[in-house]
Amino acid sequence: MYLTDLALSDFRSYRQVVLHLSPGVTTFVGENGQGKTNIVEAIGYLATLSSHRVASDNALVRQGAQAGVIQAKVVHGEQPTTVEVEIFAGRANRARINRGGVRPVELIGHVRTVTFAPEDLELVRGDPAERRRFLDDLMIQMKPRMAGVKAEYEKVARQRAALLKSLGAQRRRGGSIDSGALDVWDVQLAKLGAQITVARAQIVAGLRPHVTEYYQIVSGQSGMAGNARIDYTDSATKGAFTLPGLEELGDADRGEDAARLVTNHEDDLTDADLTEVQLLSALAERRDQEIARGINLVGPHRDELRLGLGTLPAKGYASHGESWSYALALRLGAWKLLREDSSGEWADDGEPILILDDVFAELDASRRKRLAETVLEAGQVFVTAAVGDDLPEELSGDRFLVHDGIVEPIDG
Numbered sequence: 001m002y003l004t005d006l007a008l009s010d011f012r013s014y015r016q017v018v019l020h021l022s023p024g025v026t027t028f029v030g031e032n033g034q035g036k037t038n039i040v041e042a043i044g045y046l047a048t049l050s051s052h053r054v055a056s057d058n059a060l061v062r063q064g065a066q067a068g069v070i071q072a073k074v075v076h077g078e079q080p081t082t083v084e085v086e087i088f089a090g091r092a093n094r095a096r097i098n099r100g101g102v103r104p105v106e107l108i109g110h111v112r113t114v115t116f117a118p119e120d121l122e123l124v125r126g127d128p129a130e131r132r133r134f135l136d137d138l139m140i141q142m143k144p145r146m147a148g149v150k151a152e153y154e155k156v157a158r159q160r161a162a163l164l165k166s167l168g169a170q171r172r173r174g175g176s177i178d179s180g181a182l183d184v185w186d187v188q189l190a191k192l193g194a195q196i197t198v199a200r201a202q203i204v205a206g207l208r209p210h211v212t213e214y215y216q217i218v219s220g221q222s223g224m225a226g227n228a229r230i231d232y233t234d235s236a237t238k239g240a241f242t243l244p245g246l247e248e249l250g251d252a253d254r255g256e257d258a259a260r261l262v263t264n265h266e267d268d269l270t271d272a273d274l275t276e277v278q279l280l281s282a283l284a285e286r287r288d289q290e291i292a293r294g295i296n297l298v299g300p301h302r303d304e305l306r307l308g309l310g311t312l313p314a315k316g317y318a319s320h321g322e323s324w325s326y327a328l329a330l331r332l333g334a335w336k337l338l339r340e341d342s343s344g345e346w347a348d349d350g351e352p353i354l355i356l357d358d359v360f361a362e363l364d365a366s367r368r369k370r371l372a373e374t375v376l377e378a379g380q381v382f383v384t385a386a387v388g389d390d391l392p393e394e395l396s397g398d399r400f401l402v403h404d405g406i407v408e409p410i411d412g
């Protein structure tokens, strides 16, 4: 998969820009604040309908404009497809595929990207929510129907939390409470939550060997010190979540087609049913505590992706350079997993686009070189850098200079 054209109108700092793009490596070079990241952010938005930098869409619309538009032509298999999203500040987006109106969520899957950016250090050093978001973005790209499940889960969790708060307040005032009203929310939370927990755990099982491998490649560390291992812990059992048939994948051959197991995993139903039962029993057990605190204490929003390095957790122990290598290994692992995914419409070309936003300046010379060699395998790569000299010479390809809202090709 690759983009041949990208047009932005009123997106971030751009009033209007049109770019013709080629497969292989494309680099955007320019001084700080000129709009390099804005371009790759737009490409990433087409894949996930969210920005890798901000939680709200408001900042994506050019100041003073009503709506920002991102339009791209993507070649996937034989036929080019035109995808377009119109972003409104504070309102629902509008989307088009080949000029026909569709629901925005239908765009997901037409463009697949993996973005690595300075913010990714938070994947290792930040709160568990960062790591859950990483898994969810990947989950939605691999199983687009999970976008709806996640949205529904979040709605149920919000409503249940409101009820817990009011029951808690009632109890503190000395009134008697009927906590039976929670039952219907528990059932929904467990049903939706189990699907998310299982989908994420499948992704972790598929990612694990890739993360271990890429950590060693990028960091140059080997042996126990360089052993990066990821695990998923669920809130109901508070233990490492295991999936029958998938767990052995962690120790499987590195070349194993892990994505096939993620998307075609036959035990989905059994796993989700089992997890649902575990969630329901944990909800029953912790109901009193939940009412006292007025928050949901059980569910995938409390699950954790744990990152281990050697015998220690990465968070709090890994050095700055090691944390960077780990974040990069997570992103490259995600890219490999998406690449291997040959389910359904990805049978002919599931190759995701790789975006490396401002990352070379953060790496030492040997890590830069190893990263460059690795990404050359990708069908299309977008790189941004403030200083062209930070880029290893392996990354030749199209170059654009970005300055004052103008993006122009650099010859040679």
Ligand SMILES: Nc1ncnc2c1ncn2[C@@H]1O[C@H](COP(=O)(O)OP(=O)(O)OP(=O)(O)O)[C@@H](O)[C@H]1O
Residues within 6 Å of the ligand: 011, 012, 013, 014, 030, 031, 032, 033, 034, 035, 036, 037, 038, 039, 058, 059, 060, 061, 062, 063, 358, 384, 385, 386, 402
């Ligand atoms: N909604 C918006 N409307 C107008 N301008 C915006 C908007 N959002 C961001 N900008 C401007 O875009 C510029 C930032 O662009 P971008 O983040 O792409 O820079 P960059 O070239 O990647 O810089 P750096 O090298 O510092 O990372 C800033 O000058 C900012 O003021």
